[in-house]
Amino acid sequence: MLAQFGFGVFVLTFLLSLFSMVTAVLGYFNKSDRWVETARRAMLLTFPLITLAALTLIFLLVSGHYELEYVYSVTSNAMPLYLKITALWGGQAGSLVLWSWLMAAFASAVTLRKWERDRELLPWVIVVTSVTLAFFLSLSIFYENPFVRWWQTTGGEFVQRMFAPAGAIAITPTDGQGLNPLLRHPGMILHPPMLYLGFVAFVIPFAFAIAALVTGRSDDRWIRLTRQWTLVAWLFLSLGLVLGMRWAYDVLGWGGYWAWDPVEIAALMPWLTGTAFLHSVMIQEKRGMFKQWNMLLIILTYSLVIFGTFLTRSGVLSSVHAFSQSAIGPMFFAFIGITFVTSVALLLYRWKDLRSDVEMSSMFSREALFLLNNLLFMGVLIVCFWGVIFPLISELVTGQKVTVGPPFYQRANAPLFGALMALMGVAPLSAWGKSTFKTLGRALWKPSIPSAIVPLVLVILGVRNWIAMVGFTLVALVIFVTLFEFWRGARSRQKKTSEVFLVSLWQLARRNRRRYGGYLIHISMVVMAIGILGIELYQTTTQKTLAVGEDIQIAGYTLHYDSLAQFPYTDGRIVTRAVLSVFQGGKFLGELYPRYDYYPSGQPMTIAGVRSTLADDLYVVLVNWENVSAAQTPFKVYHNPLVNWLWIGSLIFIFGFLVAAWPVSEADIQER
Amino acid sequence: MTIWRHEMQNSPRTGVQGRVKFIIGGLLILAAVIYLIVSSTQANAEYFMTVNELESKAASLVGRSLRISGAVVGSTIHYDPQTMNLTFDIANVPGDNASIELGGGLAAVLHAAVTDPKRTRLTIIYNGPQPDLLRDEAQAIVTGHLGDDGIFYADELLLKCPTKYQDAVPSQVVNGN
CATH class of the missing domain: 2.40.50.140 (Nucleic acid-binding proteins)
Structure with a gap:
């Protein structure tokens, strides 16, 4: 009964969002405020309705209604309550429900704001959000319905249907399969909602952009109104990516955090255009330039968000070739195609109105460097997109399936990322409008001196890898330039106000939060780069089959194999756990506990034993479960230098973000 | 602000000549990206x-x-x-x-x-x-x-x-x- 109720609410919400869309369009063309108001109210209703349906689904998950195929596939009796709740996004059907839920929440939040001043934008914001919402709801209703249940047909076959096939009997399994153990990890529990929050929040700036295009407003009002949305979208997308990396590092047991597989790239691509957008809107706000470009960027971001949802929705797609096997595929491509073409057509229609107020004059002005930043992000995007579609293209053209692996992305992207880092070092010192090579050089030489010491120190330390030299020097440059900017700003304020230096620093950051928060985010990015350079360039690995009492050596460490135990855990999994002691130069440093959990459903999970310090991680994996004994245990050991800085950088990132995005009053937005 | 913009538009540096160097710069970056893609694809195709x-x-x-x-x-x-x-x-x-x-x-x-x-x-x-x-x-x-x-x-x-x-x-x- 509950399932039918949930499904009914879904259908109702779907119809309501279509109604909202139609009345908004009619209201705009008939210039009828009452129609638009009706559309707005309909939009507002979608959120409580989807909440009702989602809560119904959560209740069904928690109470073990295994007669529903979705509940059966992602929960089991042995799972704790919090995992049963988070199983809402443990599978494809449920994660689409989460998407719609977030979409309705954001759409409602936007329509709730005071609309006196920009009322002409409202109907089109409603149209875009309700079209998007209706699309995702239609997927849930027609293709990935989380409320379908099990039936046994007269032929004895088990089928999944919403309504009873003729003569079929309803069946109710007593237990479910349970959530894939790989997904039972804090990183994985938070990762999908974070990513989705980021994805969905980008729909809002897109909706305002389209509204501005339709209504013919060429000012930057749409950007100012959605600035907070863009920032929030970007924060959650970034966090979603980092959490995904952390999850891969902790759970997948291959010693790395990022494998350049199509699913990861699909989540990275909207981040690339989103980051470019975040930078280039500043030029439009300050100088009235790049208007067409910003429109294009947000349109691209929206399309990539939908594409990313399609690829990542279940988190299990490992190959682009699986496209054809899902009925959902053509729907997604049609939707992306239609929205992209419509949006670009609209942009071309308004192209002339969106010409820049001023022309760029200097190659070294801040806006020119921002443009360069955008081009580099686009470059990375093209590399990623090429890598994803290359197998399809080569198969079409030559009939031979050719794929490109991680080395392709690393090689093609590394110079682009390096250039982006160099820009982070240089651009903050350039001025708007007119900035010449000379003025830029004058500003740059002071912070360059301490960074120039870095390669010297590295050579003395014995580093000979030129990529590492360039990389760490750029890291140092960005950090010194940024700190120098803080110091310079606080110093000049201090002279005027005669405050204590720290007070000046605080006031400075408080009054230009966006700028100095942005600088902190730059620092966080290069701190992350330290970790990435460390693990990418200096990771070493070794493998050996050990008997208890034997040793294995790596990077100056000795690991002594102490013992092995195998025991069942309360939720039915069988745990195989080894104990190793870590020594360095004869000194005992601690113990490591690599584990191999084998779930009754037949799914294994490798949990590495990790010793993590600021200098390096020691990462030990127990490779197998079958035929493993104390006399014969295969281990794989990774030495990952500096990788901890990747996670430290992400904490700095959150801090910098809070500085940059702490809500500013509406009056403040007008003023700037 | 308006006055300054006015100046900018009339300055001799802008216009076709000013634009050319940006177009060349953009083309250089595009060429670099294409080079990176082509060479990396050739070296790493599986x-x-x-x-x-x-x-x-x-x-x-x-x-x-x-x-x-x-x-x-x-x-x-x-x-x-x-x-x-x-x-x-x-x-x-x-x-x-x-x-x-x-x-x-x-x-x-x-x-x-x-x-x-x-x-x-x-x-x-x-x-x-x-x-x-x-x-x-x-x-x-x-x-x-x-x-x-x-x-x-x-x-x-x-x-x-x-x-x-x-x-x-x-x-x-x-x-x-």
């Missing part, structure tokens, strides 16, 4: 093929980076835990989804490949722990290169057991509602 395709083009592929998929022949698996040397044979299975569907699904296709002695086989050598999933009639996707000796030296081993996770039909059921 040819994805079946055992049969490999057999027919073997001579031209020695040393190239390849990904081969096939069915694991259980009786050929040899593993030395001390040296971690692992060898096994894979038998040819069709590469496209359509033929797999025609053959009755992946599990049936893999079974047919292993039980048919006439299928082309390829010997794989891999150094590393023997994965639990490496068993008879599993699908193996190996990445590596073909040696002069006709043996495939794998750097990476990916295994799929079609029967293992596809427990899509409830096992314990009670009838009724």
Whole structure:
């Protein structure tokens, strides 16, 4: 009964969002405020309705209604309550429900704001959000319905249907399969909602952009109104990516955090255009330039968000070739195609109105460097997109399936990322409008001196890898330039106000939060780069089959194999756990506990034993479960230098973000 | 602000001449990106093929980076835990989804490949722990290169057991509602 109720609410919400869309369009063309108001109210209703349906689904998950195929596939009796709740996004059907839920929440939040001043934008914001919402709801209703249940047909076959096939009997399994153990990890529990929050929040700036295009407003009002949305979208997308990396590092047991597989790239691509957008809107706000470009960027971001949802929705797609096997595929491509073409057509229609107020004059002005930043992000995007579609293209053209692996992305992207880092070092010192090579050089030489010491120190330390030299020097440059900017700003304020230096620093950051928060985010990015350079360039690995009492050596460490135990855990999994002691130069440093959990459903999970310090991680994996004994245990050991800085950088990132995005009053937005 | 903008628009530096250097700059970046993509693609392309395709083009592929998929022949698996040397044979299975569907699904296709002695086989050598999933009639996707000796030296081993996770039909059921 509950399932039918949930499904009914879904259908109702779907119809309501279509109604909202139609009345908004009619209201705009008939210039009828009452129609638009009706559309707005309909939009507002979608959120409580989807909440009702989602809560119904959560209740069904928690109470073990295994007669529903979705509940059966992602929960089991042995799972704790919090995992049963988070199983809402443990599978494809449920994660689409989460998407719609977030979409309705954001759409409602936007329509709730005071609309006196920009009322002409409202109907089109409603149209875009309700079209998007209706699309995702239609997927849930027609293709990935989380409320379908099990039936046994007269032929004895088990089928999944919403309504009873003729003569079929309803069946109710007593237990479910349970959530894939790989997904039972804090990183994985938070990762999908974070990513989705980021994805969905980008729909809002897109909706305002389209509204501005339709209504013919060429000012930057749409950007100012959605600035907070863009920032929030970007924060959650970034966090979603980092959490995904952390999850891969902790759970997948291959010693790395990022494998350049199509699913990861699909989540990275909207981040690339989103980051470019975040930078280039500043030029439009300050100088009235790049208007067409910003429109294009947000349109691209929206399309990539939908594409990313399609690829990542279940988190299990490992190959682009699986496209054809899902009925959902053509729907997604049609939707992306239609929205992209419509949006670009609209942009071309308004192209002339969106010409820049001023022309760029200097190659070294801040806006020119921002443009360069955008081009580099686009470059990375093209590399990623090429890598994803290359197998399809080569198969079409030559009939031979050719794929490109991680080395392709690393090689093609590394110079682009390096250039982006160099820009982070240089651009903050350039001025708007007119900035010449000379003025830029004058500003740059002071912070360059301490960074120039870095390669010297590295050579003395014995580093000979030129990529590492360039990389760490750029890291140092960005950090010194940024700190120098803080110091310079606080110093000049201090002279005027005669405050204590720290007070000046605080006031400075408080009054230009966006700028100095942005600088902190730059620092966080290069701190992350330290970790990435460390693990990418200096990771070493070794493998050996050990008997208890034997040793294995790596990077100056000795690991002594102490013992092995195998025991069942309360939720039915069988745990195989080894104990190793870590020594360095004869000194005992601690113990490591690599584990191999084998779930009754037949799914294994490798949990590495990790010793993590600021200098390096020691990462030990127990490779197998079958035929493993104390006399014969295969281990794989990774030495990952500096990788901890990747996670430290992400904490700095959150801090910098809070500085940059702490809500500013509406009056403040007008003023700037 | 307005006055300044006015000046900017009338300054002699803007206009066609001012624009040209930006267009050239942009083209240079585009060229660099294209160069990076083309050279990286050439250096890192992995040819994805079946055992049969490999057999027919073997001579031209020695040393190239390849990904081969096939069915694991259980009786050929040899593993030395001390040296971690692992060898096994894979038998040819069709590469496209359509033929797999025609053959009755992946599990049936893999079974047919292993039980048919006439299928082309390829010997794989891999150094590393023997994965639990490496068993008879599993699908193996190996990445590596073909040696002069006709043996495939794998750097990476990916295994799929079609029967293992596809427990899509409830096992314990009670009838009724």
